[in-house]
Amino acid sequence: SQQGEEDPQALSIQEGENATMNCSYKTSINNLQWYRQNSGRGLVHLILIRSNEREKHSGRLRVTLDTSKKSSSLLITASRAADTASYFCATLDLGAGGTSYGKLTFGQGTILTVHP
Amino acid sequence: GAVVSQHPSWVICKSGTSVKIECRSLDFQATTMFWYRQFPKQSLMLMATSNEGSKATYEQGVEKDKFLINHASLTLSTLTVTSAHPEDSSFYICSARPPGQGVYEQYFGPGTRLTVT
Numbered sequence: 001s002q003q004g005e006e007d008p009q010a011l012s013i014q015e016g017e018n019a020t021m022n023c024s025y026k027t028s029i030n031n032l033q034w035y036r037q038n039s040g041r042g043l044v045h046l047i048l049i050r051s052n053e054r055e056k057h058s059g060r061l062r063v064t065l066d067t068s069k070k071s072s073s074l075l076i077t078a079s080r081a082a083d084t085a086s087y088f089c090a091t092l093d094l095g096a097g098g099t100s101y102g103k104l105t106f107g108q109g110t111i112l113t114v115h116p
Numbered sequence: 117g118a119v120v121s122q123h124p125s126w127v128i129c130k131s132g133t134s135v136k137i138e139c140r141s142l143d144f145q146a147t148t149m150f151w152y153r154q155f156p157k158q159s160l161m162l163m164a165t166s167n168e169g170s171k172a173t174y175e176q177g178v179e180k181d182k183f184l185i186n187h188a189s190l191t192l193s194t195l196t197v198t199s200a201h202p203e204d205s206s207f208y209i210c211s212a213r214p215p216g217q218g219v220y221e222q223y224f225g226p227g228t229r230l231t232v233t
Contacts, residue, residue: 031220042122042209043160043224088159092220103150104211104222106159 006089006107014115019076021110023089024069030092032065032072033104037086046074046087081116118144120212122225129200129232136196137228139210145190146212150222151183154207166193200232 005024013019025032031050035043049056049065049072056063062075076083090104119142129135139149147168152160164185165173172185184196193212197204207229211222 033221035224040207040227040229042120042226043211045221045223048221103162103165105162108159111157 006087006110008110009108010111010113012113012115013079015079015081017079017114019079019083019112019114021074021087021089021112022071023073023107024071025089025091025105025107026070027091029067032063033090033092034061034063034072034074035088035090035106037088037109039085043088076112079112079114081114084112084114086111118212118214118223120210120223120225122208122210122228124228125226126229127231129230131201131232132199134196134198135200135230136194137208137210137230139193139195139212139225141191141212141214141223144212144214146193147190147215148213149187149193150211150213151185151193151195152209152211154209154227156207160209163195197230200230202232205230205232 007022011019029051031048033048034046036046037043047058047061047063049063051067060077065072086109088109089107121140121142123138127135149166151163153163154160162175163178166185166187168187168190174180182198187193207227209224209227211224213222
């Protein structure tokens with residue numbers, strides 16, 4: 001199964017700065033999603049970008065997708081201390097259907113720390 | 117919005133005992149739910165896909181006899197860790213996908229921290 005790779009593994013910035021996280025994947029996808037996880041908690045869906053889209057915005061979030069390079073990036077602008085969390089990309093591989101339908105494969109994640 | 121709950125939020129059990137974790141979709145029906153396991157500072161790994169009214173589909177390397185999944189209704193899936201061992205200690209997270217064509221987002225529960233002593 002494919003495995004997303006994310007970099008950096010950890011990112012430490014000051015409040016107000018921008019944070020950029022990258023994700024690469026290996027197989028063809030239907031869409032790519034970004035999730036956020038606060039320490040010891042469940043995941044919160046942030047944004048979904050479809051394979052035929054190149055860029056998407058949601059508030060302070062900007063996601064890009066380059067299917068030719070099989071990579072995506074998440075940009076958080078004007079970061080806040082409350083943005084401190086782990087961020088994961090996840091790809092939806094529809095494949096041939098069956099057991100792969102709806103199955104998400106997560107990247108290793110980036111731990112973001114925003115210092116006040 | 118779509119809310120998924122898990123119960124319990126944390127549990128400590130002795131080695132050799134069984135533990136049941138519940139996953140509920142509170143405001144939507146979910147024909148498909150997913151169970152993930154997450155070790156400290158690691159990513160989520162899909163364990164199995166739970167389908168209402170049929171057998172769960174397990175990922176490679178996941179023992180189906182050890183991790184029993186029952187999706188008895190459209191709003192409830194349970195994961196039972198049988199004969200738990202310390203290496204089963206982990207954070208277990210479920211997710212549910214609302215029905216409908218083109219609905220790709222999954223909504224995650226808050227997770228259950230299992231500690232086996």
